[in-house]
Amino acid sequence: MRNKLLFGRSIDTGSWVHSVDPRAKLTGMVLYLIALLVVNSWVALGLATVFSLAYMVSTRIPLKYYAKAAKPLWVLMVFIFVVQSLSIKQGTVLWHIGSWELYSGGLSSGLIAALRMTLLVSFTAILTFTTTPGLLNQGLSGVLKPLRKVGISAERLTLMMGIALRFIPTILDETHKIMKAQAARGADMKELPWKEKGRLLVSLLVPVTVGAFRRAEELVLSMESRGYIVGAPRSEYHLLSWSKRDTGFILSYVMLVAIIVYLRFI
Amino acid sequence: MEGTKLAYDLQQVSFAYEPEHPVLSDVTLSITSGSWVSLVGANGSGKSTLAKLLGGLLAVNAGKIIVEGTPLLRETASLIMPRIGMVFQNPDNQFIGATVEEDIAFGLEGQCLPRVEMVSRVQQYAEKLGIQHLLSKHPSELSGGQKQRVAVAAILAMEPAIIIFDEASSMLDEQARGELLHILRDMRSNGDYTMVSITHDAEEIMASDRVIVLRDGTVAADVDPDTLFSDDALLNSCRLIAPYHIRLIQELERRGIKVPPFPNADKEVEGTLWPLLFNK
Numbered sequence: 001m002r003n004k005l006l007f008g009r010s011i012d013t014g015s016w017v018h019s020v021d022p023r024a025k026l027t028g029m030v031l032y033l034i035a036l037l038v039v040n041s042w043v044a045l046g047l048a049t050v051f052s053l054a055y056m057v058s059t060r061i062p063l064k065y066y067a068k069a070a071k072p073l074w075v076l077m078v079f080i081f082v083v084q085s086l087s088i089k090q091g092t093v094l095w096h097i098g099s100w101e102l103y104s105g106g107l108s109s110g111l112i113a114a115l116r117m118t119l120l121v122s123f124t125a126i127l128t129f130t131t132t133p134g135l136l137n138q139g140l141s142g143v144l145k146p147l148r149k150v151g152i153s154a155e156r157l158t159l160m161m162g163i164a165l166r167f168i169p170t171i172l173d174e175t176h177k178i179m180k181a182q183a184a185r186g187a188d189m190k191e192l193p194w195k196e197k198g199r200l201l202v203s204l205l206v207p208v209t210v211g212a213f214r215r216a217e218e219l220v221l222s223m224e225s226r227g228y229i230v231g232a233p234r235s236e237y238h239l240l241s242w243s244k245r246d247t248g249f250i251l252s253y254v255m256l257v258a259i260i261v262y263l264r265f266i
Numbered sequence: 267m268e269g270t271k272l273a274y275d276l277q278q279v280s281f282a283y284e285p286e287h288p289v290l291s292d293v294t295l296s297i298t299s300g301s302w303v304s305l306v307g308a309n310g311s312g313k314s315t316l317a318k319l320l321g322g323l324l325a326v327n328a329g330k331i332i333v334e335g336t337p338l339l340r341e342t343a344s345l346i347m348p349r350i351g352m353v354f355q356n357p358d359n360q361f362i363g364a365t366v367e368e369d370i371a372f373g374l375e376g377q378c379l380p381r382v383e384m385v386s387r388v389q390q391y392a393e394k395l396g397i398q399h400l401l402s403k404h405p406s407e408l409s410g411g412q413k414q415r416v417a418v419a420a421i422l423a424m425e426p427a428i429i430i431f432d433e434a435s436s437m438l439d440e441q442a443r444g445e446l447l448h449i450l451r452d453m454r455s456n457g458d459y460t461m462v463s464i465t466h467d468a469e470e471i472m473a474s475d476r477v478i479v480l481r482d483g484t485v486a487a488d489v490d491p492d493t494l495f496s497d498d499a500l501l502n503s504c505r506l507i508a509p510y511h512i513r514l515i516q517e518l519e520r521r522g523i524k525v526p527p528f529p530n531a532d533k534e535v536e537g538t539l540w541p542l543l544f545n546k
Contacts, residue, residue: 012402132402133364166364169406215359222360225321225352226373226424229344235378237371237385 022139085110411442
């Protein structure tokens with residue numbers, strides 16, 4: 001179970017990407033997202049792939065981890081591919097079944113869409129692979145700081161996110177236990193028709209939600225007894241310091257966006 | 267005057283979540299600084315509620331709680347709370363940080379300590395509890411016993427004077443429980459901490475200085491552990507069973523074999539029984 005759950009787990013290899021300021025990484029990821037959304041040609045996709053691979057390799061984390069990060073979303077990729085390739089009617093008709101027609105343009109853009117999605121998911125894993133959740137949180141809190149002007153406390157938001165991330169594996173574990181308990185009483189998810197599965201999911205949701213609330217209550221007590229007061233000043237365990245390398249890191253992403261936008265609109 | 271300093275002085279403390287169901291009524295007791303007190307009682311006797319009151323997590327309905335000479339009130343809570351640390355039952359639900367290191371640092375951040383101080387305390391207390399090698403681990407990679415060690419480290423790092431253990435060992439396996447007990451014994455021998463432990467664990471009770479038995483929200487007995495374990499009626503009322511070596515001694519005495527009083531552990535009983543075997 002634990003090994004499957006790569007989401008939110010950091011892998012420490014001590015590469016230079018690991019030590020980049022989390023704020024720079026977050027900004028970089030947003031830029032990367034923009035760049036990939038603009039990608040619509042094979043040349044641009046090729047460029048983005050080279051760029052991504054270069055970063056992935058320099059994290060010194062085995063590439064198979066990135067592949068694993070994208071794997072759970074393969075249904076989505078297939079869906080994107082099918083919808084995209086059937087809805088674009090350009091180029092020559094490759095084949096048709098009934099009223100469904102597949103054009104060469106559709107096939108090409110479907111492939112691009114699916115591949116860039118794969119790239120996006122596996123690449124953004126760099127962020128969680130190379131940054132511990134605490135640092136990530138602090139980076140997020142730094143990036144969100146301007147929100148204070150509209151009356152939203154970035155610290156509170158990031159604390160909520162941090163706790164949510166921290167408890168995902170715990171609550172998943174609990175869910176598995178309840179599923180097993182239900183299976184032991186004859187309600188086995190795997191053997192039921194879809195409609196029944198839906199009903200069973202609801203009966204799973206209730207104990208899991210109740211359990212989460214119980215945990216939340218205990219967590220509040222624990223936080224209070226460790227002196228947490230909402231809105232009170234706190235010092236920060238991780239110190240963030242911006243260096244020239246962080247600026248360079250962001251610049252590389254700015255260039256990626258610029259080139260891909262240029263390729264799209266020439 | 268050091269010996270008579272009081273960590274807690276409770277005067278006629280009453281508490282109820284709903285007025286018609288009082289949980290604690292008229293509890294009066296005091297706890298001297300540096301001592302280790304076990305709080306025992308059957309389920310529903312009000313011991314967890316009393317722990318929360320002592321920890322400042324609940325406010326009394328009537329009566330007074332005086333902590334180290336200062337009454338615990340809404341206005342003074344921010345002064346007193348940092349003096350008190352609490353370790354709870356479920357190791358999972360008191361793990362706030364995403365790694366061991368961050369979890370220990372969480373309370374320190376709240377105390378607004380400078381970074382250098384935080385780093386040194388994290389190291390110091392991780393070492394004290396033997397968890398340095400776990401500092402970068404996520405809670406899902408730790409065992410229950412290890413998580414509970416982290417919880418203790420996180421509390422000790424805040425350097426409180428009083429520590430309340432609210433059934434801290436009840437979800438641990440036998441070995442982890444033994445390890446936690448070892449940690450508690452260590453803390454006691456330093457004399458730096460006043461410890462209040464709510465527990466059902468006979469070994470833990472034996473190791474403490476004093477036992478307060480709660481029944482239906484009042485103090486039913488305030489004795490030393492040896493007296494508790496030689497009083498069957500009292501033991502029954504708080505649904506406890508004496509540790510093996512004590513039951514053995516009692517059984518021997520019933521059969522007319524005199525054993526020197528109060529050996530502290532199985533080994534010592536063994537030591538006193540050997541000579542008897544040779545005397546025959």
